Amino acid sequence: MNLLKETSQIVKDNIRDYGMYIALVVIMVTFNVMTNGTFMSSRNISNLLDASGYIAVLAVGMTLVIVIRHIDLSVGYVAGFLGAIAAILLMQQGLSVWLVIPIILVLGIIIGLLNGFLIAQLGIPAFVASLAGMLIFRGALLQVTEGTGTIIVQDDLFNAIGNGYLPAIKYFYNRHVLTLIIGAIGVVLYVVSEMKNRHDKTKYNFDVMSLPIFLIKLVFVSAIIAYITWILAGYNGISWTLVIVLIVTMVYHFISNKTVLGRQIYAVGSNPEAAHLSGINVKKVTYMVMGSMSMLAALSGILYTSRLQSATTTAGMLFELDAIAAAYVGGVSSAGGVGKVTGAIIGAIVMASLTNGMNLLGVGISYQYMIRGGVLAGAVIFDVLTRKRGK
Numbered sequence: 536m537n538l539l540k541e542t543s544q545i546v547k548d549n550i551r552d553y554g555m556y557i558a559l560v561v562i563m564v565t566f567n568v569m570t571n572g573t574f575m576s577s578r579n580i581s582n583l584l585d586a587s588g589y590i591a592v593l594a595v596g597m598t599l600v601i602v603i604r605h606i607d608l609s610v611g612y613v614a615g616f617l618g619a620i621a622a623i624l625l626m627q628q629g630l631s632v633w634l635v636i637p638i639i640l641v642l643g644i645i646i647g648l649l650n651g652f653l654i655a656q657l658g659i660p661a662f663v664a665s666l667a668g669m670l671i672f673r674g675a676l677l678q679v680t681e682g683t684g685t686i687i688v689q690d691d692l693f694n695a696i697g698n699g700y701l702p703a704i705k706y707f708y709n710r711h712v713l714t715l716i717i718g719a720i721g722v723v724l725y726v727v728s729e730m731k732n733r734h735d736k737t738k739y740n741f742d743v744m745s746l747p748i749f750l751i752k753l754v755f756v757s758a759i760i761a762y763i764t765w766i767l768a769g770y771n772g773i774s775w776t777l778v779i780v781l782i783v784t785m786v787y788h789f790i791s792n793k794t795v796l797g798r799q800i801y802a803v804g805s806n807p808e809a810a811h812l813s814g815i816n817v818k819k820v821t822y823m824v825m826g827s828m829s830m831l832a833a834l835s836g837i838l839y840t841s842r843l844q845s846a847t848t849t850a851g852m853l854f855e856l857d858a859i860a861a862a863y864v865g866g867v868s869s870a871g872g873v874g875k876v877t878g879a880i881i882g883a884i885v886m887a888s889l890t891n892g893m894n895l896l897g898v899g900i901s902y903q904y905m906i907r908g909g910v911l912a913g914a915v916i917f918d919v920l921t922r923k924r925g926k
Contacts, residue, residue, distance in 0.1 A: 562888050581766075583888065584884070591879070592831050595831060595879050603803050606662055607668075607828050609672060610832040611854030613668070614832045617642055617832070623686060632692045651825035697839070697843070710768040712768075717764070719764075779838065800824060803815060863882070864910065864914045
């Protein structure tokens, strides 16, 4: 009984973090039952994760932008424009993939720094500055694709980024062995990391969950990692898109949780005035976050262009809204100062799962928009209510 009471209390105290995971499980189980197992098939889960990759990358950057109380509406068309530039450099200029990708990422950083200058230096509201950027890059995308409308990318190495998979060393019961090995390594790293965090907290007399609950958490999360890995191994294994998303997530998770910059970002988001008075360079933090956001937009553009194997005039349309929705569903607070990059990834998967599941069920596009809008509204309402309860 005490175990159940403690579990219930932990969930209540961390409802913002655990709520999205519970919602994702409920959505997946529901759609799997309604589609007679099609939703959780290896092929569908693999395609779902790959299709949400470019939005997940954007959602990671958008989370930090919202954390510091700003917004970036330009990221969609920045992604579309830079994806088109990548296609032009590859197909019309004949540059190597290994040269094109760094160029595109650097261009993304420059665009982000320009946004940061408008916001931090000139004091222009982020909404207005990024809205102007959205219009500018929408026009720029149309300009660079003018005459052709679509730029076909015929570079196998570049296209493999969005469509390729890790090589198969061997197959075990029709399962991709390398994927199983990576999954096993992931489980070990997760367990070691959690045990180290628990040890560090105990060492400094911080509160930790009881050992039984801690062990249940380890087993539950490890089982989820193992199950998803097993499913992916049943198709073509882990895709390069998923590898990139995982790397971005780990890097930004480390930055936001283990570095001085990460602490400064959350301090600025919680109270910009107090952060400034405590010696934090708020303008510098704004530059860093906005530059990072547009760099991830450039990466998103690369992933999207690679997946389609072409650059189109419609690339980037509504990307920013999907990223914002994923960030809010993932637990970022509209008041700033709260949000995790891992939550952004879960939010992106939740939104992608809704779309995928409704497509499998043949739900009309009009109803899909309304349902997704309802989910977003629910996430924001949930944020407001939990903040009121915390006061």
